[in-house]
Amino acid sequence: MDKLLRVDMTAKKIKVETVPEKYAALGGRALTSQIVADEVEPACEPLGPFNKLVFAPGLLSGTNAPSSGRMSVGGKSPLTSGIKEANCGGVPSQKLANLGYKAVIIEGKPAAGEFHILKLTEGGVELLPAGGLAGRGGYETVRTLQEKYGKKAAVIFIGPAGEMLMAGAGIGASDPEGNACRYFGRGGLGAVMGSKGLKAIVLDSPKTFDVPVKDKDRFQAAAKKFARILLDHPVTGQGLPAYGTNVLMNIINEAGTLPTRNFSRGRFEKANDVGGEKLAEVCNARGGKATHACHPGCVMRCSNIYILPDGRELGKIEYETAWGFGPNIENGDMDIIGELNYICNDVGLDTIETGATLGVLMEAGVIPFGDGRAAVEALKEVGRGTPLGRIIGAGATFAGKVYGVTRVPAVKGQAIPAYDPRSCKGNGVTYATTAMGADHTAGYAVTANILKVGGYVDPTKEEGQIELSRNLQIATAAVDSTGLCLFVAFAVLDNPEGLPTVIEMLNAMYGLSLTADDVVALGKSILKVEKEFNARAGFGKADDRLPEFFYNEELPPHNTRFVLKKELDEVINF
């Protein structure tokens, strides 16, 4: 991975550059955030010619390090107006790494309505007119491109929502089965890709695990050991592989922090109907799969293959999606969740943002709470670009503004995901303080708050949450740079050999002598870069707060409020 690809969408020019020394030790989020900070004017218009979109595989991507096939994409978010990194599995990260690219930078802006496909092969790079693919849904886009370039070609794409510049649009990626179901979901980067006129990126390489590694034996030993560490942990070795992420539904419901009816209570009476156990049952019954790897080489296999009643293969349903289209809108029908998820994958919307938006529209009375069919009909309007479809595609904050809703669960313009901050307060601290806008993956305190992984911090109390979130945010920023799935953290937090083994893989691969301190320093440096970008974009302390109603409304069943305010200013204090 010694090349950097720069694509100017104004002039349609492609340039392959040598990776500058300052980026040599960076990958994934560390690299996307640094390039964005270096090259994008923080005050720029997110959908204008001065924003850039940066894709970067993680440092370990393209090797057989277990669960290392995650890629980052970065840019300035049209949803938050701050810096954004979104992270995705699927096949692309390993392919891009094996093609030798450390990063792909998309810049400039073509005339409106002009769309291209970027094709990367071992033979070179081409920018091709998208032709009839423009306007097509995600499933058809991936199918068409794989028919043309082969089933093994990885595809990164946007749907009509991204083409129509909707702030809730994600960037999709093909999974190993060719389903258009993996998403760099959050922050509206699909709209940025749309503004660049880039319909899809095709990554065509016969290799998956063949990125050069300096010390192969040492690397293989460490990789093998790391796989064992993952398989030995009850969450990464048993819970996730058995039921996927949606195993959380009943756990979070039991914990009383499952946001229900647009965050008005913490338990949903039909949680079990939309939980992981039920999901596995339906997957199996319909010839799908209850367990499935989102990318080759993942040992946690937390994904699944869901088949809709009419036989359409959806791809997977994740916990946060099941939550957004389930408890959050008081829907207890798994097939409605599947249908809403399918539409999002196809039209190209983030399911978390969209679930929260539907909750806000129900709060406004536009759709009745609990009416899944009405939600499906409303969501179908996104692809048609009707005014209601546009409002849904714009995300929860703008939808709330359009309807004058005051109970909008969002921070910095991005919707709060599936864990209520009042009774999972560590996550609340993360939502409020991460530069990313409300994001559970930025510092997933569910670990210590609920799952008792990496210690225990009472989720309903204030004590310890600041420190918990801070440490998790630092660790997460580092993990997001390796290409490892964030879920390895469950094992790493509990197993003292976890972190040394990750470091051993990095050292063996790059011939380095990193220590645990270096990893912490990397995490901190990423968070600082991101916070400084946001400060220059106009963010300050007032933006590091939760919405008013979390401070003023008690959440049943624990009847707790969120109270931390000034303390939040101490989270990123380095």
Next chain:
Amino acid sequence: MDKLLRVDMTAKKIKVETVPEKYAALGGRALTSQIVADEVEPACEPLGPFNKLVFAPGLLSGTNAPSSGRMSVGGKSPLTSGIKEANCGGVPSQKLANLGYKAVIIEGKPAAGEFHILKLTEGGVELLPAGGLAGRGGYETVRTLQEKYGKKAAVIFIGPAGEMLMAGAGIGASDPEGNACRYFGRGGLGAVMGSKGLKAIVLDSPKTFDVPVKDKDRFQAAAKKFARILLDHPVTGQGLPAYGTNVLMNIINEAGTLPTRNFSRGRFEKANDVGGEKLAEVCNARGGKATHACHPGCVMRCSNIYILPDGRELGKIEYETAWGFGPNIENGDMDIIGELNYICNDVGLDTIETGATLGVLMEAGVIPFGDGRAAVEALKEVGRGTPLGRIIGAGATFAGKVYGVTRVPAVKGQAIPAYDPRSCKGNGVTYATTAMGADHTAGYAVTANILKVGGYVDPTKEEGQIELSRNLQIATAAVDSTGLCLFVAFAVLDNPEGLPTVIEMLNAMYGLSLTADDVVALGKSILKVEKEFNARAGFGKADDRLPEFFYNEELPPHNTRFVLKKELDEVINF
């Protein structure tokens, strides 16, 4: 004016308080901004229970000081999320002052859908159910209330847009003829009034000019002198009384700074068809009035009475309205402007924000540029609360977000009015730096830039604009506190006896010994209070900038860009 009225809309409780000493010397904007800063948490939800809405007549309101019938309303804006003062003529200011109230504070929040009328008479204050008035348009609301309480009762009201909590909603006021055409237009304070469940305020007093004055003879002499100063100036004594504010259309067009087709050029070939001279002609031909006082005692009489082709009496068309519904959307038909204006008055929307929003929707291709009929049909959707109507009612910034438009002429979420900042750079400085969001009235540099009033500063050059805007913003904040119409500034800027005469009126009325320095200090102190509120609400330097396209696109015919950035941080530097 020694009473302060506090109305709790949660508990439906009315309290008459004595004016605290610290507010004794404040009126109008000085008072609304200070009360908002003292009582409203800057980070609060603008449409939630913790925001407040404060009405205050100016210090000279309710006397026969010429053109002193302006009132301020303040609160946290749902459009900008910052502090807001909106200013209005019409009959209410004189009535409220004569009823003895220095300010009315509306606080709390009732259940959704519950609306009341606040009735103030010499006999006391009552909060009455709005009954069938809820949902009614502005014209019917005023007519119904005046049928009930007498033609002399002044009415402050919101239309359906405010009731539906639209961020572009204004607060209306009746004019001397009972037309629902005067507006505290900007910043969406109509939605705040809607969130308080307050449909209207009825001010019923037989008096108009009878507020107690300490030294009557001295006051009358000064008032008479001030009237003479106004009548002697070519703008306030001739231009405005002859053609109203829309006399500016041809002047601004000639100057090449008339924003046309959503700010893409500075001249409109049909400007004359929608200008003041034509307006006067149509008003006279249809039995309206080419010249008209918006409040009793105004000597400038810059308003008019426009009659629509079907005979409906609109009330007035102002320059900024004619611009927003004319050049900005490439419409050259005055009756279309009248119709759009009528709908805004009736449904309760700010015409500047709405004109800019229609321009943004045309930029997005939702409505064709120049298609006035389509604009009328779209605007009718606001009252119906359809998704498109909601988008229009939410204002230009949110509409731009929903449609992914990058050319949105707005600062701090509020639309830029009828003077392009690239070739009227002094106004550009004001738009960028006022705490109010883009607002021409916050520091109207058109004076020295275009009209050569108060000196001359080349509108296309950077030199002198910072100082010009700063001085105008200070002076304006002071004028907005007196109840005098801002237009008195034309005369005050040119006539060295202007300011001393205003001070003489204040001193005679209150038994004070204010100097010119005190007036400047008052203006500065207001701007500081407002800026500090915004800082606590999260605003910083990055918010004091114009949208990207003003820096990157040249405006014909002068082919100039806006270039000031860091210099803008020096405007409010005291």
